[in-house]
Amino acid sequence: MNLKHPVRGRFGAYGGQYVPETLMTALDELEGVWHEAKADAQFQLELAGYRHAFIGRPTPLYAATRLGAHFGGAHIHLKREDLCHTGAHKLNNAVGQALLAIRMRKPRVIAETGAGQHGVAVATVAARFGLECAIYMGTEDMRRQSMNVRRMKLLGAEVKEVTSGTKTLKDATSEAIRDWVTNVGTTHYIIGSVVGPHPYPEMVRDLQRVIGDEARDQYLSVDGKLPDVVVACVGGGSNAIGIFTAFLDDKDVSLVGVEAAGSGIKSGKHAASLVAGRPGVLHGSYSYLLQDGDGQVLNTHSISAGLDYPGVGPEHSFLRDLERVDYVAVSDKDAVAAFKLCTRLEGIMPALEPSHALHQAGVIARELGPGGRILVCLSGRGDKDMDSVEAQGEVEN
């Protein structure tokens, strides 16, 4: 099994560059600059410096013993991406792409955001490197993630409200691409996940794989062995690809990606592209997609703004078809319960996105029993989700 993709921008059948002609030259340029930077020791040194002193890497690997005991005695470890500066793994990618924007002499960066974590990460690097910055965000997400909107504005970014379609991440991404088509000469588009046209899925993966590279070393040095299972949530899928990549060649390690089942797959109100979609083209690449019989992209639902997206990164589609990764879906209700459980038992308030993965980790822990070894990517922290969780009902005392 050859997992060293992409080949000509494709992960198996998935990926590609389905974009307006106006962007093709910019994508070529980006691919060239990225490969040049990757091979440049000076760039790598600079990136490593920012990872250490600005982002706060390496992030710890934490033994969640009380969660483990609760779920029947398995060993559960959390990769603490919630401890990254700005509160999520998103900054790993934003720092790398900001350095590329500077390399390409583009004074302006734009981004889409759902939960606001990627928007905050991009606004943060724009402030740090003195770049002009616009963040596209749907009205609905601005409402449910209002704290992140305030953070972005304080950081100096212009937050552009997107009122079209479902007013969430999908529409924010479309608007960001339209901005890029219009301002491509001066602007770099920092896509926040392993989605979009080539080279983004590959480039964002390469910038996020630090999560898994660190976690694998940390796990081995603590335990002397690898985990049985690695679990991560999947919206576009960048934290999942980030942690999975280091383990792809470890045949005995199972990989589990957790999508948002929303109100339940059968209800139709969900965001589980890999579990319930079929391949199609959205935002520049061919991948599993939630669409109707006529090829129109469907509205999605998840309590978690970061997972509320009808598409998914093309490499995930490839890994799904190869059956290297199992993809499952977890409901809003179960994610909220896992959010509360982790907060109460570990003193760690996870974001709603990785709360989906935490629920699934509990299911797997009960299957494996005592002695089972599970690694979970805790991709972000949950302060931003307090309102959404409280709206689900009283927090029991």
Added chain:
Amino acid sequence: MKTETARLDQALRASGDLKLVAYMMAGHPNKKKSLEVGKKLATSGIAALEIGIPFSDPLADGPVIQHAGQMALEHGMTVGASLELAAAIAREGIPIVLMTYINPILSHDPRRFAAEAAQAGVSGIIIPDLPVEESEPVAGWLRSASLDTVFMVSPTTSPARMASICEHSSGFVYCVTVTGITGARHELPSGMKDLLEEVKKHTDLPVAAGFGISRPEHMKALRGNADAAVVGSAIVSEIDKGEDPIPLVKGLLKACR
């Protein structure tokens, strides 16, 4: 009664004048009205009619055409119904070019789409999110159904890509004159004339200019530089307001001569 499908490369070749291509969205503001408008446009003196098939996420379109597509979808417009509409309008004897995004075509099955479009009397297809690099096997199916595949060049297209795009294009070459999305603009970009001249060096096909073109003075500026002008958002705006777009079209046609 199926007549011989009109040839785009002949219909759009300028001969002293400038040819006009009008754009409308299938199913906007609803199915019935768009058929009426389409038939009127077909007999208004334009050289070809471009019909948009609505897609939920049109990346190359500005607010006017986005809105028109959304309305059409809300009224239940489908790929199949769009092809039926195209067939009814094609019977007026006007060359029809469909414009839609790749996903509805993939979902419909490209081979079936090509066959049904040809059956409907359509002459060619424009797919703005399908660059030449990604065009097979879809373009192959379109070719084998004798449909023209129109590719786009833009102000950011490199010379090497321009040669390849012109080589892959049939019917005409669509020159996107602005770095941006569809939508009426006051002024045409300053580099437009040079861009059109450059495209002409790479192809013997007619060259149509589009995106941002909306006014009679734009027609005057394009005459002699392009074979045809595509006007979209300005016409769609009229239809959206419930106005008859024909006076606008007549004004544009007058400036083409």
